[in-house]
Each structure stands twice: as structure tokens, then as C-alpha cells.
Amino acid sequence: MSDKDDFYLQNQPLEKNLLKYVWYHTRREQLWVLFIIIISMPTLFLVLDLPKNIINKPVQGVGFEDATATATFLNFSVDIPQWLFGGGTFVIFEGFTLERLSYLLALSFSFLALVCVNGLFKFYINTYKGRLGERMLRRLRFELVDRVLRFPSNHFRRVKASEIASMVKDEVEPFGEFIGDAFVKPVFLGGQALIAFVFILLQNIWLGLLAVGIIFFQMILIPILRKRVLELGRMRQLTARQLSGRIGEVVDGITAVHVNDTSNFERAEISSRLGRIFDIRYELYQRKFFVKFINNFLAQLTPFLFYVIGGYFAIRGTLDIGQLVAVIAAYKELPSPINGLIAWDQKRVDINIKYAQIVEQFNTDEALDAQLQKPTTEEIPPLKGKVVVSNLVVSDDSGSTLLEDIDTSFAIDDIISIVGPLNSGTDAMVATLARLQNPSSGRILVNRNSIIDLSEAVTGRRFSYVGGDSYLPQETIENTLLYVLKHAPLIERELNETEKIEKVRWIAEAKASGNTPLDVHDDWVDYKAAGATGPDDIHDQIKRVLKIVELDNAVFDLSLRQTIDPKDNDTLCSKILEARTRFRNRLEQEDLAKYVELFDGKLYNSQATIGENLLFGTSSDGIFATEKLASNPHIRKVLEESGLDKVLYEMGVELASTAIELFADLSPDNPFFEQLNFMSPDEIDDYQPIMTRVNGLEFDDVKEEDKEMLLRLPFNYIEPRNRLGLLSEENKNSILTARHQFQQELPEHLKDAISFYRKDTYNTMATIQDNILLGRVAYGYSEAADKVQQEILQLVHEMNLQEDMFKVGLKFNIGTAGKRLSEVQRQKLAFARVLLKRSDMLIVNRALNAMDSRTQERIINRVVQLARGNGDDKPFGLLWVLMAPSYAKMFDRVLVFDRGKLIEDGIPETLAKNEGVYASLLV
């Protein structure tokens, strides 16, 4: 098959009619189901027919009038009509001759066998249809996403992301079920109805025509009534989609909602949409049920007419009574297939509308040719030569001109800066060069080939583009960086035998639904392109690019906040334990002891909460979370046995009354609440009635739930912070005893629920920094946290742990849209990763605009040096839209844009001396 055939379908607009679409892709399967249904018919008939035979013959004794009578079982013979070969019976198998009881058993077991066969048929048909539907659903979704990946960038200015998601995910969902029945059902039901009709027509032509007439009337009337229903259906879909788009907007813009107090406006907005959806749906129901009512009425009208007219003719003697009875009986068979057909048709129209609605959104003439995204594992050779821009004009959606008649040319490895105010055409220029925007007229030639015809394998690997607002999905830093190298699966993952078989099945299934067979779990990273040989030395390259953008130290800092699993990082963990020992020694030597209070199994840690002191570890799955301690039976047991429960309860009473005294009349958003560490603002109201109830009661008389609520409070108490003087030395000692007892008595199955603070074990649940510390930074010293962090950094350097820690830092999860990083860090990360690609031309569009000017200058300088080939790397070209014109002096050439035109072009130093626009920008 040639390439053209491979991509032909992808480049065609999606079929607008769902049935045609389904037929195109599944005709073979549809015919196969039909075939299976037909061959299953005899079994079905026999299953229905046999019980009658069992009752009539062996049970009631028809044909077994005397005791010795027998019957023939499994007699297969065909009666040949008189007109063919003179008639007679053609016997295929004579059968067995059986007595009455054996006959009963034979028939009953045949029935059982037939039930099984029939059930299996049904099972097969339903599964087959289900699979058919699911495959089509998978194909459709994949095709939709495929289109999204080829949409031109400006298309997304019109379509909201959450609307696309809602279409691909929810709106196509009901199709799966329908697709399996799309052709089988109407054929099947239509056949049934047709047979009944023919029978009626044969009995009496007039009554038959009457029935046909009414159904014909139904067929005309229903679509008219349904017109509005269909329109409502369309509106329902559209409003629902807009709702999900709007909800997406509210979530994305939640800050604006809070800072502007517009939450109620949003509520009203959503409510108005929901109201509209309600109205549409309610009208839809009314109309739907009206159509149903008409249907039922007409279905009942026919027998009425049969009785009246048929009866009249029968009385008059023109119609045989037997015929009338037969006609009415046959008509009784009609409603269910007819209703089924109507229901099917209703669904067809409904789904077709939904389908058309979706397809409309995904059919755009401007979609990128699929051929240009053909996956290739081959290496793309470096680009050399020239880029020629001639008569280039670019306009936006509204038709206003962004770039006018641009003519210029440069070598791919030239080092060029672009200068101009916002909206001066600089954006459009680099966007067109990065193929994010299509030229309206004119062209850009890369070595005499139009840039539009270059495949993405070339533009995406040999060119790089980075703007100021790169979207970073939730991933680790490492994966965010490596993303730009994932063009095609290069190294197949190793599979064992079962996995290999599973993969073959998986690929076959993907192909059956027209999905890509490329495996996302293979290693896609193009290490060679990044200048590495494989996963082992890629970190050197990562470090190199992070250094250029000054992000390497931040990654190291982040590593201190990471938790690691000793199973994967055994050596690092043991080194961290060593660091812990060294850190402790240092605390004593360097007069830092007052800043950290170390955890010691035999001592009460006054900087930690009472809960922490009791538990003396980190809860791993929430069983021993601080807020649950008061209700935990193991904790309660040790508290009771040591009498601590009463002590803590009294502390709880004290804390609750203090909180109520100080906070009861404050509004929940008052800044003072931040300091209330043992109660949340909305709990104040819960504690007031509790305090009234327990007032004057002895500890033993307090209700369990009140006791629990009050016991919860002291678990968060820290004496140096709260300074209420509630913790006596005696109580501290009791807590230490309770701590010991709790550890001793902890049942085996809960051992994994806590990782205890132990001098010689790594705490899996705690961060690296906490593991080195194994203690708490003390309250009351403003410089404590900084001093401790500095000390740790120094220690890590001394122990040469930077490399390992760096790798741990790379595993830091950047959060949704990279929100766990600062904006500057996000820009640095986005910039670092385009450097990792080592492309031939790097296009930069104000990508550092969140940084201060000195940082920008340093980074630009480093990248320009790199581009000139001053490092070990090969040189590359730069096309950099600068924030400040003064930076242009670092480049060999500057293009100055103003109002969509290229107004100056030359060497920065020369232009600076002329009295041109560039010179005026520098002032």
C-alpha cells in the first residue's frame, strides 16, 4: 500500500452521516452478525415450539393412547409438495422409536440442549455487537483526537478545550450501543413486520391495505411531529456542551472569581444555563411522550377498524370469520416490531444529529495534512542552507493584517534578533516561521521547499520554538524536559512471554479500530538528538541545559522536599542516614543546637505537637492521622491505661474555652484564625454546645462523642507556640510512657501504618530534609529555618550527594499546568527543554519575559555563546524576539518590525549609529 492510501482517509473530512460512516467501516462485521442471527433462527423457533410438543404428546398423551405406543424422535424428513416430482416425503434421518417416558425425557433434554445453544447464540451475538460498537467508538474518538492534533493553531481560539473534551468523551458515548444494532435491528424487525403484513394481505386484501394505510399515515405524521423534538435534541446537546465549556472557564479563572467577588455572578450564570437546559429537556419530554401517545393510539386504532369494518363485512357475509380472526391474530404480532422500528428510527435520527453536531466541529479545511505527521524512527539529518521569505502576508481570523509584504532571507545558522513592540508583527513573523500560523499569501522557502510542505518530523526536530506561555502538563520535571524528544518509539521495552502475547493482541485490537499501533510504553526519548547515548547519561545533558537557564539549583532545592522510597534508592537512603549523623554532630559543634530539637525516643520534643510526641512517627495511610487519633482504639487504650485521657481531656476543655473566648465573635476569614492551630474556624460553633453540655460534669460522666471532640484538640498543641502553659513535666513523662506502650502493643497488621522516628532508619513518609533533620526547627528564632537549610546544603555538598539529589529533584511533580513552580521557573523549564533538543534553528518569542532584566541578559548571552558553537556542541541558528532592544547587540543581525512591516534590517552596531528606528528604540 502506498503512503497516499495510508493517509487518504485521515485527510478526508469525516463522513457526516453516522450510518454511512458505520457501514463503511463495519459492513463485513454487520453482515456476519446478520448471518449468525439468521442461522440462529431455527433454534429459536424450536425453543418456542418444543414446550408445546412436550405438553401435547408425552404429557397429555396425544399419540400414546395405548401403553405400548411409541413415537419417533429426531425424524428429519422433508415433505415434497405435489407439484414437484409428484410429491412424497424425502427422509433424511428416520429417527429413533421411543416409548412415552423415554420420549418425554428425550424431548425435555433436547429442550435443555436447545436452550443452551440458543443462549450461546445470544451470548455470541450480543458480545459481537458490543465489541463492534466499542471498536467503532474507539475509532471515532481516535479520529476526533487525530483531527485535534492536526487543527491549525488559530482554530483553538474558537473552540474551548473543555468543549472538545466533552465531545470526545461524553457526547459520543451513546453511539457505541447504537452502532451494534445500527443495521441488524432494522433488518430484523423489518423482516418480522413484513411477514406479518404479507400474511394479512394474503388473508384479506382490503383489511391489509387498511393496516398499510394507517402505518403509512403514521410514517408521515411522526416525522412532522418529531421535527421540533429533533431541534430540541440539537439544542440540548449544544447547551450541555456550552455548560461544560463554561464550567471549564470558571475553574480555570477561579482566582478572578475570588478576587472580584463574582462567585454569585457565576452562580447566576450557571443557574441560567441550567434553567435553559431544564426548559429544553422538559419540552423534549413532553413532545417525546406526545409522539409516543400518538403512536400507541394509532396502533390501537387499527384493531378498532378491523373490528368495525371486518365485523361489518363478516355480518354481511362478504368476509369469512376465520379470515378475520387470522387477520386480527396476525396484526397482534405487528406492534412490537413496528414499535421497535419506530424506536430504532427515533434513536437513529437522534444519534445522527448528535453525530453531525460533533463532526461539524471537527471538520475544518485547514487541518494539517496527515502525511506531514507520519511517524518516523529514522534520524532526520541536520538542516543547512537558507530560509527565504518573500512577499509574506499574514492575517488573523478577523482579516486584519498582522504582517505586510515581508521580504528577507537568512541562513539557518544565522544569529538574529527581532525587535519591535507588541503587535508589531514580531509574533506573527516567528509564529509563521514555526508554522503555528499559515501565510495568507507569499511564502517561506527552506532550501527551496515551501515551509508548509515540510513534515513535522523535520520542523519538530530540526526547529525549536519557545514562547512565554508554554503549557506544561502535570508531570515530573524530568518528563517535562524529555517531552520534546519523544517523536517516535525508538527502543522497544523488554517483554516477557505473556506480555508479548498480550502486546500482539493489543496491536491487533488497535488496528481493528483504526488506532495507532505505536506503543506509548516503549522508550520514545531520542537520546542521540540530545547528545546522550541513553537513559544513563541523559542527566548530564539535562544538567547542562538547566545550568544555562539557572534552574539547576532550584531542582536541587526541590529534591530536599521530595520523599523517596528506599526500595528504589537504597544507597541514597543510607547516605542520607549518614548525613543525619553528621548533621547531629555538627549541631553540637557549631552552636546550632538551639535551632533544632531532635527527635529522641526517650525525650519529649517540645517543638512537636502532643500527637506527634505520642505517635512518634508519620502515619502512612491515614489511620493514625492527627485528626483521627482521638477516635483510634489503640491510642485510646494507652491513654486510658496511663490516665492521660483525663489529662488531655482537661487540656481539651481549656483549649476549647480559650478558642471560644478569643475567636467566637470573629468572622471565619479573619486573619487571626491562621494562628489557631488546633481548631478550624467553622468548628468554633460546634464546640460551643459541647462546652455547655460538659460544664460541671466529671470526666467519667461525659458522653463519648463529646469526649472525643475535646480529646482531639490537645493533639495539635505545641507549648512554645501556644504558650498556654498546659503541659507539665509530669504530663510529658506520662506521654513518653504512653509512647513506649503504644509502640509495644501495636498489632502486627498496623506496623506498616506508621513509620516511627528512629535514629537508624530511613522514614519513607518524610521528605529528605526531614530525614536529615529527624527533628523540628525550633520556634522563636527568626533565622532558624535559614540556618538549618544552609547547613544541610553544605553537608550535601561535602558528602557529594548533589548528583543523586539532582536526580531526585528531577522527579519533582510540577503540578497541574506547572503551578507548583513559579512563573519564572516555568519559563526556565520550557526554555531548557528546547535547548535539550539541539535543533538547527531555535526560535524564541519573548520566552523570558517573566524574569528580571539581568537574568534575561545572562541567559541570552549564554545561549548566544552556545549557538556560536563556543561550547562542545555544534552551532545552531537563533531567531530571537527580544523584550528589550538593547540585548540585540549580542546578536549578529537585528530585524526591526513596526505595524506589521519589516522597517529595518542590519548589524546592530551599524543601525545603532544611524538615525533610524532601532537607534531611537535604544534611547
Place this chain on the structure above:
Amino acid sequence: MSKLKDEVDLLQSIPMFSNVPPNKLKLLAFASDRMTFETGQNLFLQGDTADAAYVIIAGTADVLVGTEENEASVAKLERNAFVGDMAIFSDIPRTATVRALEHLEVLRIKKEHMMEMVLDTPSLTLAVLGTLVDRLTKTTKDLSEARLELKKLSA
């Protein structure tokens, strides 16, 4: 006796807070941090942005103005001195450096808490106003005396 109680009593002895209801003072103390500074350590530096005011619980501190090379001590602070209060009411930078002369215990009152308290307690608002007026009067008096002095000299 709890430290908190001690701090509330201390706050009460400061003229600005003397008319503030005890439960409000307790809230203010509860929300504040008790900090320790060693000899030579700075509470804050001249020119810093102000984020808190300090009440001295124990020890003495020096108030210094001028550049790093040329500092001059303008006042000494002792127990129950309230310092750094003016800068937190407006967005002006610290007008002086405050440095511990010995082991110093202070109560650090955050700007947002102090503001909230002033807004919420009319007696405190008046007291702040009163303090301001006193200082202004003193400054004006000093100024006119200085002018007089200057006149005598130039005459």
C-alpha cells in the same frame, strides 16, 4: 502561670494598649510569636519593609540610625517598650535599625494582626492616634527648639 498570661499583662502595661479589653489583648498575644534574639542580632534593619511590630519582654535593645559605617544610637529600649509600630501603619520602610544589646525576649506582632485589632477596637484606634499626636508634639517642640538654637547661632 502561662507565658501567654504574662504577655497579656505586659501588653496591658503599655499605654497604647491600656484601654483595650483583656480578651482582645489575649487574642493579640495568642496570635503573636515569642522570639529570642542574641546580643548583636538585628530585629530589623533601617530601610527594610515593615511586616511586624515588637514588644520587649526582657533585655535591652539599641535603636540605631545612619549608614552601616556611620551608625548612631538614638535610643535604648527596655521591658514593655513597643517598637516598630509606626512603620506597620503605613507602607514606609523602617526608619531605624533595632539591635539586641543582650539576650532579648520579644513578642512579635504581625502587621495584619495589629491592623485588624486597630480596625476592630475603637479604644486602640484612639490610643494609636494619641501616641501619634504625642510624638508629633514632641517632634514639633524639638524642631522649634532646634530652630531657635540655629537662629541664635546664626545671629
